[in-house]
Amino acid sequence: MVMLNAVSQNGLVNTANSPHAKLSSVGLSDVRWTKGFWAERFAICRDEMVPQLWKIYTSKDMCYSFENFRIAAGLESGKFRGPSFHDGDFYKTLEAVAAMYAATKDPKLDALMDEAIYVIGKAQKDDGYIYTKSIIEQKKNGDEKMFDDKLSFEAYNFGHLMTAACVHYHATGKTTFLNIAKKAADFLNGFYATATPEQARNAICPSHYMGLVELYRTTIDKKYLELVNKLIDIRGTVEGTDDNSDRQPFRVMDKVVGHAVRANYLFAGVADVYAESGDESLMNALNKLWDNVVHTKMHVTGGCGALYDGVSVDGISYKPDTVQKVHQSYGRDFQLPNFSAHNETCANIGNVLWNWRMFLLTGESKYVDIVELALYNSVLSGVSMDGSKYFYTNPLAASSDYPYHLRWEGGRVPYISKSNCCPPNTVRTIAEVSNYMYSVGKHGLYINMYGGNNLTTKLENGSTLSLEQESKYPWSGDVTIKLKEVSNQSLAIHLRIPGWCNNYTLKINGKSVAAYNKEGFTTISKIWKAGDKIELTLNMPAVLIESNPLVEETRNQVTVKRGPIVYCLESPDLLGKKNIFDVAIPSNIKLQPVEIKVENGNVTALTGDAKMLAPNDWSNTLYKQLNTKLIPVKIKLIPYYAWANRDKSDMTVWLPLIRY
Numbered sequence: 040m041v042m043l044n045a046v047s048q049n050g051l052v053n054t055a056n057s058p059h060a061k062l063s064s065v066g067l068s069d070v071r072w073t074k075g076f077w078a079e080r081f082a083i084c085r086d087e088m089v090p091q092l093w094k095i096y097t098s099k100d101m102c103y104s105f106e107n108f109r110i111a112a113g114l115e116s117g118k119f120r121g122p123s124f125h126d127g128d129f130y131k132t133l134e135a136v137a138a139m140y141a142a143t144k145d146p147k148l149d150a151l152m153d154e155a156i157y158v159i160g161k162a163q164k165d166d167g168y169i170y171t172k173s174i175i176e177q178k179k180n181g182d183e184k185m186f187d188d189k190l191s192f193e194a195y196n197f198g199h200l201m202t203a204a205c206v207h208y209h210a211t212g213k214t215t216f217l218n219i220a221k222k223a224a225d226f227l228n229g230f231y232a233t234a235t236p237e238q239a240r241n242a243i244c245p246s247h248y249m250g251l252v253e254l255y256r257t258t259i260d261k262k263y264l265e266l267v268n269k270l271i272d273i274r275g276t277v278e279g280t281d282d283n284s285d286r287q288p289f290r291v292m293d294k295v296v297g298h299a300v301r302a303n304y305l306f307a308g309v310a311d312v313y314a315e316s317g318d319e320s321l322m323n324a325l326n327k328l329w330d331n332v333v334h335t336k337m338h339v340t341g342g343c344g345a346l347y348d349g350v351s352v353d354g355i356s357y358k359p360d361t362v363q364k365v366h367q368s369y370g371r372d373f374q375l376p377n378f379s380a381h382n383e384t385c386a387n388i389g390n391v392l393w394n395w396r397m398f399l400l401t402g403e404s405k406y407v408d409i410v411e412l413a414l415y416n417s418v419l420s421g422v423s424m425d426g427s428k429y430f431y432t433n434p435l436a437a438s439s440d441y442p443y444h445l446r447w448e449g450g451r452v453p454y455i456s457k458s459n460c461c462p463p464n465t466v467r468t469i470a471e472v473s474n475y476m477y478s479v480g481k482h483g484l485y486i487n488m489y490g491g492n493n494l495t496t497k498l499e500n501g502s503t504l505s506l507e508q509e510s511k512y513p514w515s516g517d518v519t520i521k522l523k524e525v526s527n528q529s530l531a532i533h534l535r536i537p538g539w540c541n542n543y544t545l546k547i548n549g550k551s552v553a554a555y556n557k558e559g560f561t562t563i564s565k566i567w568k569a570g571d572k573i574e575l576t577l578n579m580p581a582v583l584i585e586s587n588p589l590v591e592e593t594r595n596q597v598t599v600k601r602g603p604i605v606y607c608l609e610s611p612d613l614l615g616k617k618n619i620f621d622v623a624i625p626s627n628i629k630l631q632p633v634e635i636k637v638e639n640g641n642v643t644a645l646t647g648d649a650k651m652l653a654p655n656d657w658s659n660t661l662y663k664q665l666n667t668k669l670i671p672v673k674i675k676l677i678p679y680y681a682w683a684n685r686d687k688s689d690m691t692v693w694l695p696l697i698r699y
Contacts, residue, residue: 051206051474053256054399057314061402062478062485065496067141067209070473075491075511077472079641080419081142084469087426089139092466093151095454096132102454104129105155107171111178112161119175124192124460126171127199127246129155131463133216134203138470141210149211156207156216163219167226170196194247197223201250205257206471217257224254228266236277243283244301245270248308249392252315267312271321281351282365290320293327294372295336296351297365299344299381303389310396322400329397332390333409335372339584339598339692340420340605340679341413342382342433343390346370347446373589377436377693379445384421384430384461387413388468395475398487402480404559407487408538410475414468415513415603419680421465423451424638429462430683431455435607435692437683438620450683483531485560489518502526513602514632514643516540516577522567531564534575539602542578547571577602581630581645585696596693597624599645599676601632606645606676610689613674621652622674623695630676637677638684645676650697669697 050064057063072078097105103120108129110117133155140148163169170193177183204220207213227247248267255263271289279285282297284305295302306328313321337343349370351363367381390413398406421430428451446457455461476492478485481499489512495505505524510517518534536543536556545554545561548571554561563573581601586593599606608619630647653668682690 050209051471052311052396052399053205053209053253054314056256057399059317060314060399062399062480064399064474065477065479065494067138067206067471067474068144069494069496070476071142071493072473073491073493073507073509076513076641077490077492080469081472083424083426083640084466085139085143088422088466088469089135089148091427091453092132092135092463095459096129096463097155102128102459104132105158107175108155108158108162111171111174112158114158114161117175118179119172122192122458122460123172124195124244126169126196127192128460128463130196130199130203131460131467134199134206135463135467135470137203137207137210138467141206142470142473152207152211153215156219160215160219163222166229167222167224169200169219169223169226192244194227195244197227198246198248198250201247201254205250205253208257220250220254221258221260224251224263224266227251228262231266231269236273243298245305245308248305249311252308252311255315264312264315267308268316271309271312281363282368286351286363290324292324294331295328295369296371297368299367299369299386300383300389302369303343303386303393307389307392307396310393310400314396314400325397331372332369335587336369336375337390337409338375338380338382338417338435339586339600340382340387340416340433340435341390341409342380342387342417342435344368344381344383344386345375347379347381349374373587373591375586375590376592377691378434378438378441379443380432380434380436382417382433382435384418384433385464387417387421387433388464391418391468391475399478402485402558404487404535405538407475407535407559411488411537411603412605414472414475416605416679418465418468420682421461422469424640424681424684428453429455429459429465431458431461435679437688437690439687439689450687483533483562483564485533485535486520487535488512493523495524498526498530500526500528502528504530512577513604514634516543516579516602518573518575518577520573520575522569522571522573524569525567525571527566527568529564529566531562532567532573533560533562534573535560537577537603539582539600540577540579544576546574549574581606581632583624583626583628583696586693593693595696597626597696598692598694599624599630601630601643601645604643605679605692607679607682607690607692608674608676608694609682609685611685612644612677613672617651617672618654619689619691621655622672623650623652623669623697625650625697625699627699633675635677637681640681640684642678642681644678647674647676648672649674649694 054060055063072081095102104125109115136148201220204216207216251263251267274285275288284297284302309321344367346368348366391410394406394409417433420433430451431447476488489510492508507521509519579602583597584600585597610619628647630645632643635644650669651672655666
């Protein structure tokens with residue numbers, strides 16, 4: 040009989056018993072938002088995003104995702120409609136509801152999930168196979184081919200099923216969805232035991248790596264972990280593609296050029312496997328790929344996958360005549376366009392998933408720096424401030440004069456008809472952000488990110504810890520932590536010092552104490568008592584950021600960052616009919632924070648005095664004599680994630696620099 044891990048101890052990535060992970064997440068219900076930034080975003084998620092998403096995904100006339108399950112279950116007649124990854128989109132939607140239920144315990148959400156899970160279970164075949172497109176087609180023509188299409192999302196759908204089922208189990212304690220996931224995983228295990236290598240590699244977005252490992256952690260059934268190891272070993276042993284990151288065996292990869300969502304999901308899944316196996320060949324590859332992404336391929340917003348379309352790296356390490364097409368991809372080192380930047384929201388979420396796992400493995404704060412950067416910038420940019428509209432891509436500049444039509448342009452929309460995978464991914468991520476705030480390990484409690492919340496959790500020694508955190512972060516670097524319940528044993532509390540912070544101070548019970556930054560954390564180890572107060576102040580000036588000179592598109596330009604927030608200039612904030620692309624930033628600019636509202640959301644803008652080129656007519660002109668006439672202009676910069684909430688606009692993250 041398969042055992043199950045205790046519900047209350049498990050977070051999103053349950054590494055509590057993983058032998059090669061230093062840290063584990065707190066429980067799904069352990070953190071409650073109180074007030075401040077994430078409390079506001081969570082409220083929008085609870086009141087707007089989740090209800091709207093559920094309505095869309097269960098509709099019969101807009102999105103046919105759940106309708107496909109009903110047809111596959113024999114509850115309705117009809118044909119499959121929508122993309123082949125539609126099942127996975129619904130599983131992500133269900134995961135968002137489960138995460139929201141974990142935080143709110145709203146019985147209405149529980150009832151919605153019960154109804155949907157019943158239909159999914161009825162659609163599942165007796166052997167465990169569950170892919171509505173194929174099941175519906177099999178009923179019509181009797182053809183039972185599986186995993187024969189190398190562009191199929193069958194395994195991707197299975198993976199999101201497993202992940203959502205584990206979250207549902209941890210949130211509710213019910214095994215109804217988990218049993219469906221186990222049955223599906225057992226099918227995969229049997230299928231891959233006899234599948235050809237070509238069939239086994241037909242998994243273009245390997246979410247099932249993460250799903251299978253989390254299912255192993257939840258059920259403690261080793262066959263799921265053994266299956267993932269086998270699938271990793273198969274990669275690159277038969278003809279693959281750069282686009283799918285399986286042209287080489289994973290262990291010899293040192294660069295990534297292909298589809299960013301597929302790559303980031305792969306890296307996150309491999310990190311999960313390392314947590315259980317300790318296979319250093321996997322970690323060596325992950326470290327090389329992390330360096331390649333973070334140091335040469337990631338946008339300043341944490342966005343990943345710079346290219347709509349491109350080619351692989353000209354056969355380097357391969358035959359020179361084997362250049363391949365890639366799409367929605369990483370591309371070459373330092374190839375980071377702005378107007379045409381792709382940066383699919385799902386890829387940016389994949390960046391969060393990968394880096395969070397790397398942090399749990401190592402305890403190194405550089406990974407949380409990336410988690411935080413992506414969450415605040417390239418993930419939140421994927422949804423409007425009111426929670427009703429979504430981006431597929433997240434460019435770093437937009438202009439009404441841009442001469443090309445891009446596949447995803449024109450602002451956020453409620454439903455992205457060409458590919459709506461990003462909205463459910465975004466909603467589940469925001470519903471689950473609280474799980475990134477803290478982690479625990481044998482060396483104590485780690486406070487990874489800041490914001491108003493209450494935490495009640497179990498430490499590794501079994502004792503209960505309860506605390507209250509107060510902060511206006513990311514608008515302010517002031518953080519206050521009050522201990523509510525704590526054991527009488529010595530406890531180390533590790534406070535993350537973000538990579539962007541150069542100066543900070545620390546007080547305990549009102550008295551300044553020496554604070555040492557070791558690997559991105561400052562640690563206080565003592566016997567605490569209820570009522571103790573920690574005050575951390577992170578110096579948070581607005582700073583100018585430049586890129587490596589090899590990034591051609593941003594040479595001699597700067598962007599502005601304050602704390603974890605990347606800023607942009609948007610046309611509604613430049614008075615008069617001025618062109619935002621004529622604005623230049625003096626190197627000695629003094630930027631002042633000011634609180635404003637964007638679409639009823641509270642943000643901190645930055646104001647200052649810049650320069651602007653005199654009006655310049657470029658119609659029918661490619662080159663002309665340099666325009667050197669500069670005039671003063673007052674500018675207001677807003678957080679990048681908040682752009683495109685005030686009708687159609689021009690926007691830029693990078694601006695020309697005037698050196699003084």
